[in-house]
Amino acid sequence: MSVTYIDAIHLAQQELLGERNDVFLYGQDIGGFGGAFKATKGLQEEFPSRVLDSPISEDAMVGMAIGAAISGMRPIVEMQFADFSSIAFNQIANHAGTHYYRTGVPVPITIRLPCGGTPGSGPFHSQMVETLYAHYPGIIVATPATVSDAYHLLKESVEINDPVVFCEHKFLYRWLKTAEIHPKALPLGVARITRPGKHATVVTYSAMVHEAVRAADRLAKEGWEIEVVDLRSVKPLDLDTVIASVARTGRLLALGEAFPWGGVTAEVVSRVVAEGFHLLDAPPLRLNAKDTPIPYHPDLWAAHRPTPESIVEKLRELLNL
């Protein structure tokens, strides 16, 4: 028996609905149909009044969730694809994100964003949007890379009194499995050393953690020991763990699947340079997706995002600096 990443998300929601009467799910096709990715399969049957199908109205979905949250509920909104959250951007960034600072009343909503690419998904069903929401004040951005983190971080997100944008990676949904969910949770805001090493640090998150580990495995055959740090959430960003890693290795590659202009990798490099410049033995490097829309064809798609090959290449560059 094994648990997939999507199973973990399903289980977390099922348990939350069972444990708390104030939790409800809202999204397109999430009722009887069980959601585009089956993250809510069977949940409407089990909790008929708290699993609601929404119209195709991302702005109103989040507005509704904000209203419910300030009235004592804890909504979980499922965006069918992270890409469509652009329609809800205003309600997320300008309404939910500003609410506590302006009024003193927190907005405990969790917005699930199925993000990242899968082959053949194209420009509008593949995007990484964590940077957009992390940029705005008042929004927590969780980016789980493991099955256990998907489960624990989702449960923790719903318990948190502030808006959480929960970026779940579609590529991991069914591919990523574990024998069982780890019983102990690492809290949100704490990064994890996924793979220890001493020659260079790769700081990454979400599905890129696995690509980084693959790249590190390849370089291990040549004697390089690459440390991989999984941020787990990009906001809060656990700089302590990152700096401690860079202190050990002296070299930093910030890796992400998002577009290259600005973003999480730029933030990581900027903070490390500002606070740990003396720890660096070489200029820090970044590797991101290409600066084009995400292509449809699997061959183009695979070359658009970082791969074990391109990560190895970038690490070789870093190790030779």
Added chain:
Amino acid sequence: MEPLSAPAPVVSSGRDADLIRRTLKVMIISRTLESKLSSLYKAGKIVGGVYLGTGQEAFSASLGCSLDQDKDIFAPLIRDQAGRTGFGEPLIEATRTYLGSALGPMRGRDGNIHRGRPADRRPAMISHLGTSVSVVAGMLIARRMKGELGGVVGATCVGDGATSTGSFHEGLNLAAVEQLPMVVLVADNQFAYSTPRERQFACENLVDRAKGYGVTGWQVDATNLLECLSVVHEAVEAARSGGGPQMVVGKLLRLCGHGEHDDASYMASELKDSKLGRDCLEFGIQQVIENGIVSENEIDLWGKKAAEAVQKAVATAQTDPRPDPYRDDWRAFSSKGINS
């Protein structure tokens, strides 16, 4: 679902007369406050802009006064000082927010009409038009899930400009799908900032849209207090008694600029002289006096009391502490230990 014409005002029962009296009093207070805010703006005493509801008091106050302050929800917009006062917002909250007091509901973190107390069912608007419709829908859905919806109405206000936004459309459609006890007032005040309504939408009458949304539509001459009160009150009670969302379109002319920085020179004088340009407050006073509901002496007295109350609210806010940038915690997260 057919748009309803205005029923004849009923002023025979004591209850209705009380409602009319209270609504007119609220209109006088609102006009007095806003006139003072305008003066303060012109004297350079206001932090930021001033946005008035001159000419819209009858429509807005009719909603605020028809709602139940103890259980209903009211999400006002930019021109709803009268509705806010009618729904029980203390004057001091308006003056403190306009003057940037640290003691106001927004503590200097937001200003002017962007104010509210969500815990008192008065959400604080953001500037992005139409967004309050779905928020009020969510507040109602939360009550339905908790079994506390019985007899509650959620109301919000927009202008003709907001009806062009996706947010308004999505929100009203959602409310209709969920058949929520909701009232949406649309002040068709001829201009969105400077843009005339013919550049805003192509339908003949905004109330025609109600049928498309599957909600009940009402329209009213919003310069006519008795008509406004009658229609809006009836719409509120229709929502309360299970009639689903109600959309009330009020026809009027904004009798001020978009804000006090705007002289509204783009408004044609023919429009100002038309029936739409009638001042609802002047006409309302005439209506209630003619109907024997309020005497001229009483109205004078209300005006004096309003001026005193406004003066007090302004004076208090002016002596309040300002927000202190060294003491602000500068935190957008309520959760302790969550940092950027």
